[in-house]
Amino acid sequence: MAAAPEPVLILGGGLMGLAIAHQLARRGESVLVLSRRRSEAAGFVAAGMLAPHAEGLRGDLLALGQASQARIPAWVAQIEADSGLPCGLRPCGIVVPFASVEERDAYPTAGCGQPLDRQALEREVPGIGASWAAGLLFEQDGQIDNRRRLMRALERACVELGVTFQEGTEVLGLERDGVGALQAVQLRNAAGEAQRLPAERAVLTCGAWSAQLLPELPIAPVKGQMLSLQGPRQALGRVIFGPGTYLVPREDGLLVVGATSEADAGFSEGLTPVGQRQLQDGIAALLPAASHWPPMERWWGFRPCTPDEAPLLGTSPIPGLWLAAGHHRNGVLLAAITAELLGREISPTGPPANNLDLTLPSGRPWQQAFGWDRFAGEGRS
Ligand SMILES: Cc1cc2nc3c(=O)[nH]c(=O)nc-3n(C[C@H](O)[C@H](O)[C@H](O)COP(=O)(O)OP(=O)(O)OC[C@H]3O[C@@H](n4cnc5c(N)ncnc54)[C@H](O)[C@@H]3O)c2cc1C
Numbered sequence: 281m282a283a284a285p286e287p288v289l290i291l292g293g294g295l296m297g298l299a300i301a302h303q304l305a306r307r308g309e310s311v312l313v314l315s316r317r318r319s320e321a322a323g324f325v326a327a328g329m330l331a332p333h334a335e336g337l338r339g340d341l342l343a344l345g346q347a348s349q350a351r352i353p354a355w356v357a358q359i360e361a362d363s364g365l366p367c368g369l370r371p372c373g374i375v376v377p378f379a380s381v382e383e384r385d386a387y388p389t390a391g392c393g394q395p396l397d398r399q400a401l402e403r404e405v406p407g408i409g410a411s412w413a414a415g416l417l418f419e420q421d422g423q424i425d426n427r428r429r430l431m432r433a434l435e436r437a438c439v440e441l442g443v444t445f446q447e448g449t450e451v452l453g454l455e456r457d458g459v460g461a462l463q464a465v466q467l468r469n470a471a472g473e474a475q476r477l478p479a480e481r482a483v484l485t486c487g488a489w490s491a492q493l494l495p496e497l498p499i500a501p502v503k504g505q506m507l508s509l510q511g512p513r514q515a516l517g518r519v520i521f522g523p524g525t526y527l528v529p530r531e532d533g534l535l536v537v538g539a540t541s542e543a544d545a546g547f548s549e550g551l552t553p554v555g556q557r558q559l560q561d562g563i564a565a566l567l568p569a570a571s572h573w574p575p576m577e578r579w580w581g582f583r584p585c586t587p588d589e590a591p592l593l594g595t596s597p598i599p600g601l602w603l604a605a606g607h608h609r610n611g612v613l614l615a616a617i618t619a620e621l622l623g624r625e626i627s628p629t630g631p632p633a634n635n636l637d638l639t640l641p642s643g644r645p646w647q648q649a650f651g652w653d654r655f656a657g658e659g660r661s
Contacts (some may be wrong), residue, residue: 287312287444288626289452289465289482291493293324295426296604297485298434299615302359303623305441312364313443314467314477316450321431322487322611325506325581327528327538328426334374334521336388337610340640340649341590345610347638348617349420357425362437368425370531374406374519377412377566384414393418405520409565420646423528424518426612427536432652446470451486451493454598480600481626483602488547488582490605499606500657501547501582504539505555509563509573511535516567525562527570535570536562540566540611543585551578583608586655593621593650602626603652621646 288304290297293315301311307340311647318324329335330352332345342407356367375396378384384395401415422429439445448470455464455476463477484490488501516529540555547606556578564571586592586606591614596603602625604618617638640649650655 285310286478286480289314289477289479291465291482291484292316292321292489293318293445293447294321294485294487295326295431295434295611295615296487296607296618298323298431298438299482299619300445300483300485300604300622300626301379301438302362302434302441303619304627305443306358307623307627308360309627310560311438311443313438313445314449314451315447318447320581322468322583323431324427325504325579326426326612327506327526328368328430328521329374329421329528329538329611330423330461331418331421331519331521332610332613333389333392333541334376334421334519335610338388340346340642340644341588341610342389343640344617344638344646344650345613348614350426351616351620355619356430358656359430359437362440362634363433364440365433365436366429366620367433368429368531369422370396370424371422372529373417373419373519374421374423374521375401375415375417376521377401377405377408377415379411379413381414384416387416389418392420404462404518405567407515407518407567407569408520409568411565415496417518423517424533424612425530428530430612454482454493454601456598460599462598477492478602481602482600482634483604483622485604487605489610490584490603492573494596494598495600497592497603497605497652498587499584499592500543501545502585502608503542503545503548503580503582504560505535505551505578505580506538507559507578508537508554508576509535509570510576511570515569519610520566522562522566525559525566527563527566534576535549535573541583549580551580555580584611588655591618591650592652593618593635594625594647594652596652
C-alpha cells in the first residue's frame with residue numbers, strides 16, 4: 281500500500297492560515313496547521329472592514345481588493361455551509377467624511393463612491409460630528425464580524441473538513457535539503473518538546489512575525505489599539521471611516537472602534553494612554569453621542585506590513601514553501617482571494633477554482649505584482 285502523502289503544513293493559524301487550510305482541504309489535500317497562539321492573531325484583532333474603496337487603495341492592490349470583495353459572499357456562504365456557523369457578513373456600506381469638498385474630490389477612490397454634501401451626510405449618518413462638510417458613500421464596502429464569528433467559523437469548517445491542528449506549537453526553523461528545497465520544519469510543541477516534522481510543502485502564514493522565520497521577507501509589525509462600546513441596536517447603520525479613527529457597528533449595536541497605527545511600537549504589548557486618547561478623540565469627532573456609550577473591551581494587535589503595504593503571495597526563496605503574508609490593514613478583505621490563489625498554486629490538480637480571472641492594472645501576473653522579491657534593489661525600509 282502506498283504511504284499516505286505528507287500533509288501540507290500551514291505555519292501560523294491566523295486568518296490566512298485558516299483560510300488557506302480551508303481551501304486546500306476543499307481541494308482534497310491533507311492539511312496540518314501549526315499555530316503558536318491563536319489569540320494573538322490579527323484575525324482576532326481586526327475591525328473586519330471590507331473596504332477597498334473607503335481605504336483609498338490604488339493600482340494593483342485596489343484591483344486585488346475588488347477581486348476579493350467580489351468573491352466574499354460565495355466564500356462566506358461556503359464557510360457557513362461547512363461549519364454550520366454564521367460569519368457575520370454585513371454589506372452595510374461605508375461613509376468616509378471630509379472637512380471640505382476639495383478633500384473629498386481628491387480622494388483616490390472618489391470616482392467609485394457617491395458624493396455627499398453636509399445634508400446628505402447627516403441623512404446617511406444621523407448625529408455625525410459638526411466638523412465634517414462632505415463625504416463619500418461606498419455602498420459596495422461593508423464589514424464582517426471577524427473577531428466573534430468569522431475566525432471561529434473558519435476553524436470549525438477546517439475541522440469538519442479533516443484539517444488537523446497543533447495549537448501551542450511554535451515553528452522555530454525551516455530545514456532545507458542539498459538543493460535548497462524545504463525538507464522539514466523544526467518546532468517546539470505545546471508540551472515544550474523539540475520536534476522535527478518532515479515537510480515537502482508548507483505555507484508561511486505567520487502574519488507580522490513572518491520575518492522571524494524567513495529574514496529575507498520585508499515584513500514589520502504595525503501595532504493597532506482598538507476598543508468597543510455598546511450602543512443602541514440601530515444607532516448607526518453604516519461604518520464611518522474617519523481619518524485616524526473608524527466606527528464599525530455590529531448587528532447587535534456593539535460599536536468597534538479602531539485603530540491606532542504605530543509603526544515604531546515593534547511588538548510591544550499593551551494599551552497606551554496616548555493610543556486610547558486618540559480613539560476617544562476620534563469618537564467625539566465622528567459621532568459625539570457615542571462618547572457616552574459604555575465601553576466594553578480594549579485590545580491590540582499587530583498588522584503585518586510590507587514596504588508598499590501590499591501582501592507577499594506565492595512562491596518564496598525556498599522551493600516547497602509558499603507565502604501568504606504581509607496583508608497589513610486589509611487582510612480580512614483579502615483573505616478570500618488569497619485562499620483561492622494559494623489553493624490553486626499549491627494544489628493545481630484539485631477541482632478548478634471559481635472563475636479566477638484576476639487582471640491587474642499594471643498588466644503583471646499576480647505572482648509578480650505580489651511576489652516577495654519585488655523590492656529587490658530597494659533595500660529594506
Ligand atoms: C488593529 C487592526 C485592525 C485591523 N482592521 C482590519 C480591517 O478592518 N479590515 C481588514 O481587511 N484587515 C484589518 N486588519 C488586518 C488583518 O487583521 C491582517 O491583515 C490579517 O489578520 C493578517 O492575517 P495573517 O494570517 O497574516 O496574520 P495573523 O492573523 O496575525 O496570524 C498569524 C498567526 O501566526 C502565528 N505565528 C506567528 N509566528 C509563529 C511561529 N513561529 N510558529 C507558529 N505560529 C506562529 C501567530 O500566533 C498568529 O496566530 C487589522 C489589523 C489590526 C492589527
